[in-house]
Amino acid sequence: MRELTYSQALREALYEEMARDANIILLGEDIGVYGGLFKVTDGLLAKYGPNRVLETPISESGFIGAAVGLAMCGKHPMAELMFMDFAWVAADQIFNQACKMRQMSGGQVSVPLVIRTQQGGGRGNAAQHSQSLEAHFAHIPGIKIALPSTPYDAKGLLKQAFRENDPVIVIEHKLLYNTKGNVPEQLAPIPFGVADVKRTGKDVTLISYSRTVLHALEAAETLAQAGIDVEVIDLRTIHPLDMDTIAKSVRKTTRVVIAHESHRNAGFGAELSARISETCFGWLDAPIERVGALDVPIAYSQPLEAHTLPSPDKIVQAVKRVKL
Amino acid sequence: MALSLEELKTGYYNMVLAREFERKCEALFQQGIIRGSLHMCIGQEATAAGTALALRDDDILITNYRGHGHALAKGISPRAAMAEMLGKVTGCCKGKGGSMHWTDLSKGIMPANAIVGAGLPTVVGCALAAKLDGNDNVAVTFFGDGATNQGVVHEAMNLAAMWQAPAIFICENNLYSEMTPISQTTNNKDLVERAAAYNIPAEIVDGNDIEAMHDAVCRAVTRGRQGKGPTFIEAKTYRTVGHMIGDSQIYRDKAEVEAWRAPERDPIMRLGAKLLGHGLTASQLTAIEQEVTRVIEDAVQFAKDSPYPALDEVYVDVFEHRIA
Numbered sequence: 001m002r003e004l005t006y007s008q009a010l011r012e013a014l015y016e017e018m019a020r021d022a023n024i025i026l027l028g029e030d031i032g033v034y035g036g037l038f039k040v041t042d043g044l045l046a047k048y049g050p051n052r053v054l055e056t057p058i059s060e061s062g063f064i065g066a067a068v069g070l071a072m073c074g075k076h077p078m079a080e081l082m083f084m085d086f087a088w089v090a091a092d093q094i095f096n097q098a099c100k101m102r103q104m105s106g107g108q109v110s111v112p113l114v115i116r117t118q119q120g121g122g123r124g125n126a127a128q129h130s131q132s133l134e135a136h137f138a139h140i141p142g143i144k145i146a147l148p149s150t151p152y153d154a155k156g157l158l159k160q161a162f163r164e165n166d167p168v169i170v171i172e173h174k175l176l177y178n179t180k181g182n183v184p185e186q187l188a189p190i191p192f193g194v195a196d197v198k199r200t201g202k203d204v205t206l207i208s209y210s211r212t213v214l215h216a217l218e219a220a221e222t223l224a225q226a227g228i229d230v231e232v233i234d235l236r237t238i239h240p241l242d243m244d245t246i247a248k249s250v251r252k253t254t255r256v257v258i259a260h261e262s263h264r265n266a267g268f269g270a271e272l273s274a275r276i277s278e279t280c281f282g283w284l285d286a287p288i289e290r291v292g293a294l295d296v297p298i299a300y301s302q303p304l305e306a307h308t309l310p311s312p313d314k315i316v317q318a319v320k321r322v323k324l
Numbered sequence: 325m326a327l328s329l330e331e332l333k334t335g336y337y338n339m340v341l342a343r344e345f346e347r348k349c350e351a352l353f354q355q356g357i358i359r360g361s362l363h364m365c366i367g368q369e370a371t372a373a374g375t376a377l378a379l380r381d382d383d384i385l386i387t388n389y390r391g392h393g394h395a396l397a398k399g400i401s402p403r404a405a406m407a408e409m410l411g412k413v414t415g416c417c418k419g420k421g422g423s424m425h426w427t428d429l430s431k432g433i434m435p436a437n438a439i440v441g442a443g444l445p446t447v448v449g450c451a452l453a454a455k456l457d458g459n460d461n462v463a464v465t466f467f468g469d470g471a472t473n474q475g476v477v478h479e480a481m482n483l484a485a486m487w488q489a490p491a492i493f494i495c496e497n498n499l500y501s502e503m504t505p506i507s508q509t510t511n512n513k514d515l516v517e518r519a520a521a522y523n524i525p526a527e528i529v530d531g532n533d534i535e536a537m538h539d540a541v542c543r544a545v546t547r548g549r550q551g552k553g554p555t556f557i558e559a560k561t562y563r564t565v566g567h568m569i570g571d572s573q574i575y576r577d578k579a580e581v582e583a584w585r586a587p588e589r590d591p592i593m594r595l596g597a598k599l600l601g602h603g604l605t606a607s608q609l610t611a612i613e614q615e616v617t618r619v620i621e622d623a624v625q626f627a628k629d630s631p632y633p634a635l636d637e638v639y640v641d642v643f644e645h646r647i648a
Contacts, residue, residue, distance in 0.1 A: 025456070051456055057486065062445045062479025069449020069463075072434055073384070075456070077449075092476070096439050097446060105427035105435045106418030107641035141642050165644040 002185060007177040009151035010040045010116075013158040014078075018048050021076060024162060027054045027063045028080030037082050038118060038177050060090035064115070068098050071113045076162060084119035084171065085131050098167045099142030114161045118172040120211055120261050121309050125174075127297035130305075132210075132262035134171055138238050138271065143167040144192055145239045149213035151181040153236055156190030163189055173211040173261075193240030197249070201231035204319050205249040207272060208259045209235040212310060216259055219315035228323050238268055246272070247279050254285040255322040259315050264292030286322040291315050325542050327535055329602055331377050333612065335534045336599060338376065339369035339592050340616045342393030345402065346565075348620050349392075349409055349423075353569050358409050360422050361438070365393040367532075367564035367584060370591035371496050372397040374537025375464065378545050384432050384450040384463035386443040389424040390496075390563070391436045394466055399431040406623035412630035419633045420641065432461075441467055441474030444493065448480050451489035451554070462548035464492040464541075470501025472515050481522040481556070490548030492541065493519070493556045496531060498563045503575050519556035531559030532591040535598075564590075 004012065018024045026041060032055040035042030045053040056063040060081060067077035081087060087094060094115070101109045121130035137145050144164060148154040154172065161168040198213065199220055208216040213234045220230040231249050235242065250256055256276055258269035269290040276288060294308045327335065346364040353362050365372070368390070376397035379385070387394040396402065400416060408415030409423060416426050417435075424438035434450065437443035443465045451463035471477055472495060484491040495515050499506055512518065519526035525547065529540040537559060544555035562584040566573050573581070587593040596609055639648045 054487075057479075057482060059479035059483065061476040062448075062483050065442070065445025065476060065480065066449035066452060066483055069434075069446040069451075070453050071449070072446070073450045073453035075453055092439055092442055093445060097437075097442060101435050102643070103641045104417060104421040104425040105641075106416070106420050108417070108427050108429050109435055110644065144643075 001182050003180045004151045004183040005177065006151045006154050006172070006179050007038055007040050009155040009183045010158055010172070011042060012183070013155045014041065014044060015047065017159055017162045018044070018052065021162065023074060023076045025052050025054060025070060025075050025077045026080065027056050027067055027077055029056055029058055029082055031055060031080050036080060038174070040116070041080065060086050061093050064090040065093040065097060067113050068093060068101065068111055071111045072101065072109050076112045076114070078114040078116060081115055081117035083129050084117045084133050085128050087117070087133060095140050099140050102166070103142065110165050111167050112165045113167045115167070115169045116158070116172065117169065118174045120173040120175060121298045121305055122175050124300055124302060124305065126300040130298040132260065132293070134238060135262055135266060135268045137169055138268055143169055143239070144237065145169050145171065146192065146237045147171045147210040148236065149176070149210055149234050151179065151183045152187070153190060153196070155183055155187050157236060159187070160189035160192055164192070171210065176211050190236065192237045193242050194236065195242035195245040196234045196236055197231065197245065198234050199230065199232040201229040201253065203229040203253055204255045204257060204323055205231050205233065205246070205253045206257045206259065206315065206319065207233045207235065207246060209238060210261065212259045212261050215310060215312045215315055218312040219319065222312065222316050223319055228319060230319060243275060243279065246276065250276055250280040251283045254283050256284070256288045257291065257315065257318045257322055258288065259291040259310055259318070261293055261310055263295050264290055265295045267292045289318040289322050291318045325539070327377060327538055332534070332595065332599060332602070335373040335377055336592070336595050336609070337612050337616065338373040338397040339534070339595065340613055341402070341619065342369045342372060342396050343592060344616050344620055345392055345396060345405070348624060350569060352409070352624070361389065362423055362569040363390040363567065364565045364569070365390050365563065367590070368496055368498060368561045369393050370534040370537050370595070371466070371494065371531045371559045371561055374534040375494060375541045377538050378541040379464065381431055383461050384434055384447065386434045386447045386450070386463070386465045387436045388440070388443060388467055389436065389438045390468070391426065391466060395426045395428070395433050395436065398433055400426055400428045400433055402619050402623040403626040404428070407627040407630050410627040411632060412627055413633040413637070414626070414630040418637065418641070441471035441477040443467065444477050444480035445483065448484045448487070448489055448491050451484065451491035452487050455487070455489055460549040462490040462492055462545050464494060466494045466496055468501065469495060469497040469499065469506040469515060471495070472518050473501070473509060481519065481524055481554070484554040485522045485524050488551070488553035490551070491554040492544045492548060493554065494541070495556065495558045496561050497558050498561050500563070500567065500576070502567045503571065505575070514558065516556060516558045524554050524556050526556035526558065528558045528560065531561030532589060532594060534591065534595050
């Protein structure tokens with residue numbers, strides 16, 4: 001069994017995909033000589049040259065817009081957005097341009113664009129570098145959203161992102177880059193819309209994605225010692241969404257907790273909760289609980305940040321509330 | 325390169341076509357047959373016609389919401405364009421885009437953009453794709469004076485200069501940023517000064533003179549095809565109608581508008597007089613105008629006879645594969 005870090009797995013996916021498809025071009029800030037802020041693109045400039053690894057000025061709107069143009073002209077660009085928080089800087093090019101070109105043109109134009117970014121708190125980066133914004137992307141039709149929680153999924157989902165002929169955002173987590181896990185040498189792309197049941201259980205369904213999956217698994221261990229058998233589902237992609245796996249689990253356990261790092265208010269958990277109510281209302285034995293960040297900007301000071309973000313203990317408490 | 329008499333006649337046809345197409349759209353709008361947005365290009369027809377005569381089908385065009393003249397001159401089918409205006413399935417975007425997003429890839433026409441300035445980074449991407457592919461296509465975009473105050477326009481110019489991409493930025497300076505004089509919002513009399521900041525060669529041209537316009541674009545195209553990078557052209561022109569249908573135009577004097585409608589300033593009348601000077605007879609000009617009338621009547625009939633898209637079409641063209 002071969003272990004890689006999350007960032008090594010991502011890098012391996014890029015090496016393999018760029019070797020497979022000469023139309024793949026990377027754009028982003030400091031992604032060449034420096035290798036990217038989190039070193040994911042390390043060595044790619046040397047390997048594939050400056051026509052395929054394009055270092056850009058600090059112009060998120062500009063280079064994501066240029067990537068849209070490249071995509072419409074037959075390339076498969078990957079734009080690295082250094083922090084998810086900068087999506088607002090490039091919001092027009094992402095939401096009004098990339099997501100809408102195919103539809104506005106009546107299907108004449110494709111935008112096979114991969115945006116790679118990282119989000120999340122826990123590192124003291126304060127309010128403008130710690131947000132989790134996947135729900136905003138989920139609200140806009142026209143983009144697929146992957147949130148890998150493990151090195152294995154990071155490689156498989158990123159490889160799949162380059163097989164899509166539409167915009168995809170691969171949302172990494174800044175505290176996952178150094179985590180290690182099993183990644184086979186040969187790994188097929190992981191299809192989007194297939195959740196991973198990380199742990200089976202009969203008492204409560206715990207739905208999560210990205211780094212919060214690690215919290216969920218830790219919480220499940222703690223709860224097992226208290227005699228509560230938790231099923232942990234890692235969605236892996238929230239668009240497309242694997243409602244079949246969710247519904248199957250909910251109908252078995254009849255109790256649901258949703259945990260993510262984005263704000264609780266209008267977070268993706270709200271959508272999940274509504275969908276579960278629509279499809280599984282008759283099976284539910286308790287109100288659905290949501291665990292998310294407090295609805296405040298994320299503060300710098302460590303105790304304040306920790307108080308704001310979800311934790312294994314907060315998930316444990318939520319599971320206990322639905323399993324009273 | 326001087327335009328031949330045949331090319332000038334083509335230019336005249338395209339200019340009359342643009343004007344009469346807009347007049348017909350205005351009438352259909354007033355009848356409630358066309359809905360939504362309508363930003364007519366009346367008064368600015370020479371920029372479109374002069375540019376198109378310098379381009380090939382495989383050169384890329386990205387225009388904006390005031391882009392009917394550009395797309396018609398570049399070769400979009402009047403039938404498909406009018407059907408689009410009526411929201412019919414035979415429209416150039418299957419009725420999904422409307423007035424502001426006309427597309428025809430067979431003529432190099434990428435989706436037109438309805439966000440002010442947003443087409444610039446995209447066109448830079450298209451130009452970069454041509455450069456990377458080693459072909460000699462150029463990518464042209466039109467935008468108004470108001471767009472030069474959008475941040476992304478500056479990002480795009482910097483990227484084009486950095487990559488030496490064969491992008492041609494054509495600023496149609498019609499003196500008004502929507503309903504506000506550009507002189508009130510900008511301390512530059514000549515907007516070519518903006519290009520100087522990025523070391524992009526630029527020139528000012530009389531945008532109501534088809535030959536001057538054509539000459540300037542030819543110089544830009546030559547530079548682009550020879551790998552000499554982007555060019556910025558400021559075409560001084562004037563829209564002799566409101567920003568959009570229903571614009572009260574209280575922000576400008578009627579006398580100013582009338583002055584731009586005078587024979588010595590109106591681009592169509594200027595070219596008509598020139599053609600008469602080249603030996604064309606008045607009846608030959610009339611014949612061109614009658615042909616335009618026939619083409620537009622045919623387009624309107626085609627559009628009216630065409631069906632609306634099936635309701636199921638809402639799920640098509642969102643992604644490569646239909647959803648739901």
